[in-house]
Amino acid sequence: MAKEKGYTNLVHFLDDGISGVTMDRPGFNDMMEQLAAGKAAAVFVKDLSRLGRNYIEVGRLTEEFFPEHDIRLVAVSDNIDTAEGENELAPIRNLFNEWYARDISKKRRISNKIKGNAGEPMGPPPYGYKKDPDDPKRWIVDEEAAQVVRRVFRMTLDGYGTEQIATIFSEEKILTPIAYWREKGVNRPGKSKLRGPYMWNSSTITHILSLQEYCGDILNFKTYSKSYKNKKRLANDRENWVIFQDVHEPIIERAVFEQVQQKRGKIRKRRTHEGERNMFSGLLVCADCGHNLHFHFNQGNPDIKYFNCSNYKGNRGTCTSTHYVRVDFLEQVVLGEIRRLTKFASQFEDEFVKAVIGHSQQAEATDRKLKEKELKALQARDEELDGLFERIYEDNVSGKLSDDRFARMSRRYEEEQKELAEKIKALRAEIDKQNSQSMTTDMFISLVRKYTRARKLTPRMLNELIEKIEVFNAEKVDGVWEQRLRIHYNCVGAIEIPDLIPLPAPEVSVNTRKGVVVNYAPSTIAG
Known part of the structure; x- marks a missing residue:
């Protein structure tokens, strides 16, 4: 057409695959x-x-830019040529073009909503997985990358921080996820060319540790866009996610993933001025004021390591007592209590399960089933409304349904869907909370059995089993100094072993200063 109009020096511009x-x-x-x-x-x-x-x-462009620059515009299919004068239909065609894009976007959103609610993954597989060649809707484990993912979680539970892991991976010249994908011919966005193929950073490690997909789950609708004109993806509230468990083969055991999530964000790596770390850092809290306990050396004897309340008034805080506790005392007490707990689990299994789960499990299970049934009914109605909306839209376009009638019906459907969305959101949050509690309880029971033969306290054992330890100030009882501790275990909290069961608390004593001996006394659960 350009040559027919007398233009011979032609330049072509293409934008294939990019939305107009x-x-x-x-x-x-x-x-x-x-x-x-x-x-x-x-x-x-x-x-x-x-x-x-x-x-x-x-x-x-058509009304200002082209006329100002004396540029002729020819739209062949629309029969528009500005050299022949203005075309009154051009603005209307532009409006229809935008409406078309809006319509396609709306239909795509409805289609994605249906697919996402049906459990089909809405995004590419994360590092550690790849698409199944026989079924692109299914993820399979990419063993080479999965080994790195397992190592990240293992090192985290062993006490390594994200910066440390990133440094080690960089030194070992392990390819970053973006560089790995590019080496395998997988096109994924990223900045590995700017950083280098081996330059890991802590944010990449943190992202890997946050992905529940490694448990075998599909998590849809984690992000959203505000409109079809704005392609920027925004983080969605977690309650708006749709989660399907155990869809593909897990890389990380759910128990391990849950343990890591409970530890993330807590300060585990506090050091003394001399730079030493301690595995109890971040675990100990003051029983009176709730502040963390800080790690120290004894200036006169560096072999004596201890914690005390960071909020003690002697250090310009508000807590009235130091809550001093020795590290060697803690090590003996915590190892002794873990051994006592594992004996409770192995020798008195029924009583242990009752103590951990409680008597309300059956009632909670029944309630959870009713909520799941209600959720399915709400989701079915939501999908039905999507189908109804598509139907009336097509009827409106074909002329079977008037604009006025279409507007009233679509408004009613949208209002009902809005109400359904609120109900689904609230119900899903309740179910997720119940499932999480049930799931983590089962995981804790299996973890306790894992450490039945434990002979030494390790950072990993602490990370997997213990959420926090409340430290009470030592006090004199009947002429004897006692140090009370209350251990809160991950997922289940503090556990009291019934007095009728012959598993006495560990006997631990320590000399805190010359002539003074402090004995361990377990703290009972209030109420």
């Missing part, structure tokens, strides 16, 4: 730069939608 809704397209931008520089006299397009599907921006 956005005007920020490489080919389009290049064309506009050349037009602004006066390097062309005419623009030929198949139709106006090729310029873009943004009514305002395309209108600005």
Whole structure:
């Protein structure tokens, strides 16, 4: 067509695979730069939608930019040629082009909603997985990358921080996820070329540790976009996610994942001024004021290591007591209590399960089933409304349904869907909470059995089993100094072993200062 109009020096601009809704397209931008520089006299397009599907921006081009720069516009299919005068239908065609994009976007959102609620993964597989060649909707383990993921979780439970792990991986020249994908020919966005293929950073490690997908789950709707014109993905509230458990093969055991999540964000790595770390750092809290206990050396005898309340008034805080506790005392007490707990689990299994789970499990299970049934009914109605909306839209386009009737019906459906969304959100949050409690209880029982033969206290054992330890200030009882501790275990809290069961608390004593002996006394659970 351009040659027929007498133009011979032609330049082609393409933007294949990029939505016309956005005007920020490489080919389009290049064309506009050349037009602004006066390097062309005419623009030929198949139709106006090729310029873009943004009514305002395309209108600005056709009404202002092209006339100001004396540029001829020819839209072949739309029968528009500005050399022949203004075309009154051009603005209407631009509006229809944008409506078309809006309609496609709406239908795609409905389609994605149906797929996402059916358990189909809505995004590419994370590092450690790849698409099944026989079924692209299914993820399978990418063993080479999965080994790195397992190592990240293992090192975290062994007490390594994210910066340490990143440094070790960089030194060992392990490919970053982006570099690994590119080596395998997988096209994924990222900045590995700027950082280098082996330059791991702590944010990458943190991201890996946060992915529940490694348990074998599918998590849909983690992000959303505000409109079809704005492609930026925003983080969605967790209660709006749709989670399907045990869909594909797990890389990380759920128990391990849950343990890591409970530890993330807590300060585990506090050091003394001399730089030493201690495995109890971040675990100990003051029983009176709730502040963390800080790790110290005895200045006169560096072999004596201890913790005390960071909020003690002697250090300009508000707590009235130091809550001093020796590290060697803690090690003996905690190891002794863990051994006592494992004996409780192995020798008195029924009583142990009752103590951990409680008597309300059956009632909670029944309640959970009722809520799950209600949730399925709400989701079914939500999907039904999506189908009804598509139907009335098609009827409206074909003329079977008037605009007025369509507006009233679509408004009613949208109001009902809004109410359903609120109910589904609240119900899913309740079910997730119940499932989490039940799941983590079972995991804790299996973890306790794992340490039945424990002979030494390790950072991993602490991380897996213990949430926090409340430290009471030592006090004199019947002429004897006693140090009370209350251990809160992950997922289940503090556990009291019934007095009738012959498993006495560990007998631990320590000399805190010359002539003074402090004995361990377990703290009972209030109420």
